[in-house]
Amino acid sequence: MKKLVYVFGGLAAAGAGTYLVIYLYRWQWQRAMLCGVLLLVVEVMLFGLVTLGRLGRIEERLRDTDRRQRELTARQEDALARLRQPSADHEEARFRWLEDPADRTYVFVPVLMVTGVLLSGLAWVVQRIASATARPAERRLAGRLTVLTAPDPVAHDDLEDMPPLIAPPSPxxxxxxxxxxxxxxxxLGALVVGLADLTQTRDESRNDSAATSVILKVDLRGPDMSAERRSLAALQVWERCRDSTSVPLSHATLGDLQDGVFAGVVRPALTGHDRMRLRGCLEDATLEYAHLTVVGIGDADTDDD
Structure with a gap:
């Protein structure tokens, strides 16, 4: 399921990024901003999914670690209880004669005291003999443990001859x-330069035609689809787009051709780049319940009516 979400998120991000570049090229800023916001939302969603996945894996590892620690603690407690049980049983059976009534007399205690004195003397003799004969054995033990001692400090010159701990990357x-x-x-540089070249305002050669004619079609969505409503929508968008070109359109008229079709005349004639900017502004989604489509755009000579 997560892989499917990642796939759809990646496709949505790729589509939003593609249309962002397309709308920037067409000078349709409203649609470009919508695509940019959608791209940002998808990227934040994917980042959140990846972060939540990482946090979920970390939490699962912590739960596994806690479970293993509890199991280890339980096994240790069980082993400790098993080790302590024989000694406890032995302690319960020790010195039962002390629990007998005090009116009975025993000779065990004096015998035990005399035996302790004799054993202490015997232990002292054994200790003296062992201390006199243990020195050769200690030397042999030290010789056996020599292989386990740390080596002598290595000189600086020897360190330079040793290979590095981390191998250098291969060529x-x-x-x-x-x-x-x-x-x-x-x-990335080609994308940035190409997008800047497509969207920048540049000086172009002047158009020698007398004017530029634009044919528009207005489509309305909603309960009110009267001719007056279409005419008002066309005039609103037309007036807003008069300053979208490099040269402000001070002489631009718009006429109604009936059935939602309008004709506009712009003087002086527009260059190719200004045509693209005017088309993008007119077709951009900025007016609610209205959509304008540029049916045709071309130059008109002085001889044309």
Whole structure:
């Protein structure tokens, strides 16, 4: 399910980014802003999904760690209880004679005291003999443990001859990463330069025609679809787009040709770039319940009616 969401999110982001570039090229700023907002929303959604997935995996690992720790603690407690049980049973059975009534007399205590004194003397003799004979054994044990001791500090010159702990990257991998980075930078630069070239305002050669004619069609959506409503919508969009070109359209008239079709005449004639900007402004979705379509746009000579 998550993979399907990622696929649809990636497709939505690619579509929004594509139409963002298209609408910027067509000078349709309202639609470009909508696509940009949609692209931003999709990117935030994908980032949130990835973050939630990472947090979910971290939380699952923490739960597994806690569960394993509890199981380990339980096993340790069980093993500790098993180890302590025999000693507890042995302690319960020790010195039962002390629980007998005090009116009975025993000879066990004096015998035990004399035996303790004799054993202490015997232990002292054994300790003296062992201390006299243990020195050779200690030397042999130290010789056996020599292999486990840390080596002597290595000189600085010897450290330089040792190989590095981290192997340097291979030349092929470095060249491959550098090539991929250069291609990515080149593509990004080409995209930015191309988009800037398509959307910038530039000086063009003057159009020698007398005027430029524009044919519009207005489509309304809603309960009120009268001719007056179409005419008002066409005039609102036309007046708003008169300053969308590089040269303000001070002489621009709009006439009604009936059935939602209007004809506009612009003087002086527009260049190719200004035509694109005027078309994009007219067809941009800025008026509620109304959509304008540029049916045709062309130059009109002085001999044309």
């Amino acid at each position: 092929r991998r470095t060249a491959r990463v550098a090539a991929v980075g250069l291609v990515a930078v080149a593509l």
